[in-house]
Amino acid sequence: AKKQGKDRYEIFEPAMQAVFQAGLQMEADLRRAVVRHEFELRYQPIVHLKTGEITGLEALVRWQHPERGIIPPLDFIPLAEETGMIVPIGEWVLREACRQAARWNERRDGKPLSVSVNMSAVQLEQADLPEVVASALSNSGLPATSLVIELTESLLVDHRPSTLRQLEQIKSLGVRLAIDDFGTGYSSLAYLRRFPIDIIKIDKSFVDDVGDVPAAAALTLGIIQLGQALHLSTIAEGIEDAEQLSELTDGNCELGQGYYFAEPLNDVDMGELLFPPS
Ligand code: C2E
Ligand code: CA
Ligand code: CA
Numbered sequence: 001a002k003k004q005g006k007d008r009y010e011i012f013e014p015a016m017q018a019v020f021q022a023g024l025q026m027e028a029d030l031r032r033a034v035v036r037h038e039f040e041l042r043y044q045p046i047v048h049l050k051t052g053e054i055t056g057l058e059a060l061v062r063w064q065h066p067e068r069g070i071i072p073p074l075d076f077i078p079l080a081e082e083t084g085m086i087v088p089i090g091e092w093v094l095r096e097a098c099r100q101a102a103r104w105n106e107r108r109d110g111k112p113l114s115v116s117v118n119m120s121a122v123q124l125e126q127a128d129l130p131e132v133v134a135s136a137l138s139n140s141g142l143p144a145t146s147l148v149i150e151l152t153e154s155l156l157v158d159h160r161p162s163t164l165r166q167l168e169q170i171k172s173l174g175v176r177l178a179i180d181d182f183g184t185g186y187s188s189l190a191y192l193r194r195f196p197i198d199i200i201k202i203d204k205s206f207v208d209d210v211g212d213v214p215a216a217a218a219l220t221l222g223i224i225q226l227g228q229a230l231h232l233s234t235i236a237e238g239i240e241d242a243e244q245l246s247e248l249t250d251g252n253c254e255l256g257q258g259y260y261f262a263e264p265l266n267d268v269d270m271g272e273l274l275f276p277p278s
């Protein structure tokens with residue numbers, strides 16, 4: 001046991017020790033954040049490209065750290081997934097997004113506004129996820145048809161046998177499913193057949209080059225046509241300029257989001273965008 005202890009000590013050189021300590025600190029901070037509800041949502045509009053109308057929002061989580069300020073999701077979601085803390089965080093995101101979207105829907109005349117929520121594989125492994133979704137809908141009063149759950153390709157590629165059943169249960173509530181970052185995985189076409197998907201989100205890496213690189217344009221148009229053939233909606237992610245917008249609109253992409261329209265906004269700013277003060 002002594003020898004093992006010595007070897008261990010040698011592995012942890014000062015620099016690594018610091019990294020290790022920082023990781024532990026982050027984990028402890030994240031646990032506290034879950035208890036104290038240190039999370040906030042931003043909302044990015046999803047726009048109908050031909051009319052410019054806002055048809056939906058994507059909810060994106062932020063961590064409001066008491067000392068470090070706003071921490072973006074890519075800096076804490078992986079740790080939250082490893083530690084299982086994504087389950088309570090994700091449930092909070094879902095309930096909060098439904099609650100806010102229901103309030104905005106009440107003030108909106110005409111077409112309903114949908115809200116899209118990102119979901120991790122770890123959440124889908126929870127047997128009670130369909131009940132959690134149903135309860136978020138009934139507590140908020142948001143119609144199921146106004147909720148979209150976004151799944152990544154990797155989630156579907158490495159899926160468990162129970163994943164399909166879970167997704168079918170959620171779909172039977174009336175909730176729609178989107179594939180995020182479409183085109184970046186390696187078996188995209190196979191799981192479009194296997195899973196009950198409604199919406200394809202074309203990854204930003206295609207949209208970035210759509211006006212400049214013929215191959216990117218051809219692939220993007222191909223994805224849009226694939227969506228049409230399968231009666232799926234297509235959302236282009238990360239639209240930043242007018243050139244990208246016109247290429248996508250000409251290619252009959254239905255919906256889009258990106259900094260060209262709006263960055264993710266807090267609830268106050270999003271409310272003003274949806275209901276401009278007259
Ligand atoms: P995502 O789902 O692909 O979300 C799109 C990301 O692109 C967001 O980053 C958004 O702010 C950013 N974005 C939108 N338009 C543009 C644009 O025109 N240009 C550029 N450069 N970026 C744009 P964000 O908010 O930092 O989120 C990063 C990722 O974190 C998300 O990627 C998603 O995978 C994950 N995430 C965010 N919120 C949640 C959540 O509540 N649960 C889970 N499990 N993951 C989340
Ligand atoms: Ca997403
Ligand atoms: Ca995405």
Ligand code: CA
Nearest residue numbers: 208211212243
């Ligand atoms: Ca360009």
